[in-house]
Amino acid sequence: MDKNYYKVNDGMLWEAPDDENDVIWRFKGNPLFDFNKEKRFWHICNSAVAIVGGKYIGVFRCETPDGRPYLYIGKSADGVKWDIDDKAIKFVWKDTGEEFEFDHCYDPRLIKVEDKYFMVFCGHEDSPSIYIATTEDFEKFILYPRCFLPCNRNGVLFPEKFDGKYYMLNRPFSGNGSKDGEIWLSESADLEFWGHHRKVINKFDNGKNYWERIKIGPGPAPIKTDEGWLLIYHGVQSTCNGLCYSMGACLLDLKDPSKVLYKAKRYLISPSEPYECVGFTPNVMFPCAALVDSKGHITVYYGAADVNMGICFTTVDKLLKFVKEYD
Ligand code: BMA
Numbered sequence: 001m002d003k004n005y006y007k008v009n010d011g012m013l014w015e016a017p018d019d020e021n022d023v024i025w026r027f028k029g030n031p032l033f034d035f036n037k038e039k040r041f042w043h044i045c046n047s048a049v050a051i052v053g054g055k056y057i058g059v060f061r062c063e064t065p066d067g068r069p070y071l072y073i074g075k076s077a078d079g080v081k082w083d084i085d086d087k088a089i090k091f092v093w094k095d096t097g098e099e100f101e102f103d104h105c106y107d108p109r110l111i112k113v114e115d116k117y118f119m120v121f122c123g124h125e126d127s128p129s130i131y132i133a134t135t136e137d138f139e140k141f142i143l144y145p146r147c148f149l150p151c152n153r154n155g156v157l158f159p160e161k162f163d164g165k166y167y168m169l170n171r172p173f174s175g176n177g178s179k180d181g182e183i184w185l186s187e188s189a190d191l192e193f194w195g196h197h198r199k200v201i202n203k204f205d206n207g208k209n210y211w212e213r214i215k216i217g218p219g220p221a222p223i224k225t226d227e228g229w230l231l232i233y234h235g236v237q238s239t240c241n242g243l244c245y246s247m248g249a250c251l252l253d254l255k256d257p258s259k260v261l262y263k264a265k266r267y268l269i270s271p272s273e274p275y276e277c278v279g280f281t282p283n284v285m286f287p288c289a290a291l292v293d294s295k296g297h298i299t300v301y302y303g304a305a306d307v308n309m310g311i312c313f314t315t316v317d318k319l320l321k322f323v324k325e326y327d
């Protein structure tokens with residue numbers, strides 16, 4: 001087993017399961033935010049977390065009481081109690097140095113590629129697309145031009161380059177009510193011009209996976225193991241009462257991540273706790289971050305019902321076994 005996971009986060013919050021046969025299990029302190037105390041924000045969900053220089057830092061999707069989602073920096077000593085800034089992130093265009101404010105933006109992922117942090121997120125200038133911003137200090141974010149033509153709502157970089165190029169998993173969709181979408185892979189030498197777009201992960205797999213029948217999208221940055229890249233993603237089923245967002249897992253080839261080696265035919269975890277089933281959008285688990293330590297422990301941060309945040313735990317070995325067993 002390759003112990004050089006991205007990037008080793010020894011000392012991170014991780015708890016063993018009550019039942020050692022569990023594949024993935026929830027943190028008993030879920031959900032993370034108490035809105036009776038956190039009165040500034042209407043919702044905090046779908047957020048990115050990293051450990052930088054031994055300290056927790058997060059980019060949070062916060063909605064102020066006007067209902068507008070935007071991105072805010074948060075800091076934490078333990079990964080559970082977060083101190084979130086009063087002011088939203090400031091973006092500065094890479095080319096002109098001018099400040100820029102999105103109409104709204106949300107669902108960030110934080111990825112370290114070659115010692116530099118990148119935030120990938122969905123922003124609206126006029127329609128939803130994927131943007132990348134780099135930061136050295138988690139205060140100023142240098143914004144690259146829109147990566148793709150609209151509509152595209154989920155993007156995540158691989159933490160490693162392939163043949164000198166950045167690779168990004170992303171989820172284009174038709175814009176027709178957000179009821180479709182599968183996972184594509186795109187390449188770029190400079191983070192500005194993206195090409196060689198190809199669909200790499202199909203939803204529903206010939207009609208067998210009803211839990212992901214409507215659409216799928218990439219979640220946290222893929223986790224490198226010696227057997228391949230582990231990807232946790234979201235999959236969506238339609239019900240009489242709306243959509244249900246669960247988490248799934250698959251394994252991509254190490255050298256050529258356009259190849260799917262294994263993809264579990266069942267969900268990894270699905271909404272069942274009250275804070276996942278009841279909320280602004282009921283029945284949503286939306287993973288945006290996965291921390292890994294040198295023992296292969298994984299801590300996943302996910303948005304719950306578009307209102308709050310939850311944590312669940314698993315391990316690299318358990319996920320590898322899961323994707324093979326249910327492939
Ligand atoms: C998706 C995204 C997420 C959201 C989810 C459930 O399309 O917009 O931000 O959590 O729907 O509403």
